[in-house]
Amino acid sequence: MKLHVLGSAAGGGFPQWNCNCRMCSGLRTGQINAKARTQSSIAVSDDGIDWVLFNTSPDILQQIKAFDAGQPARSLRDTGIKSVFLLDAQIDHTTGLLMLREHNAPLNLYTTKPVHEDLSTGNPLLKVLDHYCGINWFEVNPDNRAINLPGASNIDMHPIPLTSNAPPYSPRRDKPVPGDTLGILMNDKSSGKKLFYAPGLGEMEEPVWDAMQQADVVLVDGTMWTDNEMIEAGASQKTAASMGHLAQTGKGGMIEWLDKLPKSTRKILIHINNTNPILNEDGPERARLKEHGIEVAEDGMQVVLEAGS
Numbered sequence: 407m408k409l410h411v412l413g414s415a416a417g418g419g420f421p422q423w424n425c426n427c428r429m430c431s432g433l434r435t436g437q438i439n440a441k442a443r444t445q446s447s448i449a450v451s452d453d454g455i456d457w458v459l460f461n462t463s464p465d466i467l468q469q470i471k472a473f474d475a476g477q478p479a480r481s482l483r484d485t486g487i488k489s490v491f492l493l494d495a496q497i498d499h500t501t502g503l504l505m506l507r508e509h510n511a512p513l514n515l516y517t518t519k520p521v522h523e524d525l526s527t528g529n530p531l532l533k534v535l536d537h538y539c540g541i542n543w544f545e546v547n548p549d550n551r552a553i554n555l556p557g558a559s560n561i562d563m564h565p566i567p568l569t570s571n572a573p574p575y576s577p578r579r580d581k582p583v584p585g586d587t588l589g590i591l592m593n594d595k596s597s598g599k600k601l602f603y604a605p606g607l608g609e610m611e612e613p614v615w616d617a618m619q620q621a622d623v624v625l626v627d628g629t630m631w632t633d634n635e636m637i638e639a640g641a642s643q644k645t646a647a648s649m650g651h652l653a654q655t656g657k658g659g660m661i662e663w664l665d666k667l668p669k670s671t672r673k674i675l676i677h678i679n680n681t682n683p684i685l686n687e688d689g690p691e692r693a694r695l696k697e698h699g700i701e702v703a704e705d706g707m708q709v710v711l712e713a714g715s
């Protein structure tokens with residue numbers, strides 16, 4: 407199984423267009439050692455030719471341009487992306503769908519029912535797309551049962567329900583239901599390796615923890631370092647928890663959980679918010695992650711899971 411990180415930042419990207427926080431201005435002025443990042447999305451493949459796209463960020467055109475393997479160029483209009491799986495209905499994970507409207511057939515789209523509902527009502531992207539390529543919708547049940555998607559037919563995808571939050575525009579904001587946000591346990595049948603992916607993870611509940619313990623690689627929510635990071639930066643009144651993101655530090659934080667996994671598990675954070683000090687590669691927070699064996703995803707990063715590795 408091959409995984410390509412198209413974008414590794416949370417909503418807004420890094421630097422965020424209107425933000426002058428320590429990290430955003432530090433990157434612009436060169437005062438910190440950090441890399442720019444686009445908004446979170448990954449592509450997964452079992453043969454390196456056909457791909458499943460997980461989430462479609464507003465930066466998708468830039469991301470696809472930087473992803474040579476996604477354009478096999480076999481015909482005038484072509485793409486390696488065979489299907490799209492949306493793990494939630496957040497703006498940063500869905501609005502890029504509109505940029506795929508030139509597709510020469512309806513897009514194979516996998517979402518849960520609540521996500522489909524939000525994308526047909528509060529943010530009716532799917533209705534708009536019907537006037538272009540249209541979509542071929544497959545309903546995903548958040549029940550852990552394996553499904554197989556075009557683009558990665560040899561990888562069992564287990565949709566794990568988890569508690570995060572529904573988008574701000576959703577009628578279910580602050581009262582999410584199972585299916586508003588998913589994590590995915592990917593079981594690559596050719597290598598026998600497993601990867602767990604959850605860019606939005608608010609609470610470490612039993613099904614999520616079970617999946618993480620099985621995985622050879624976990625690629626999980628790295629939005630914020632502290633729960634009140636955006637408040638301290640003066641950027642917002644929202645805590646990480648209120649947005650459905652488990653902060654890295656503090657009691658019961660992501661670092662504590664990742665520490666409980668086997669040493670052999672590769673641990674990578676993704677969906678990094680632009681206020682998060684781990685973006686500074688020379689900072690003490692990044693050093694602390696290193697001590698715990700935790701990596702930080704960056705755009706263009708590739709992860710290959712093969713038998714024996």
Ligand code: MLT
Nearest residue numbers: 416417496497498606649
């Ligand atoms: C989130 O992950 O909580 C949202 O994407 C934030 C946003 O898009 O503004």
Ligand code: MN
Nearest residue numbers: 416417496498
């Ligand atoms: Mn987000």
Ligand code: ZN
Nearest residue numbers: 425427430680
């Ligand atoms: Zn910022």
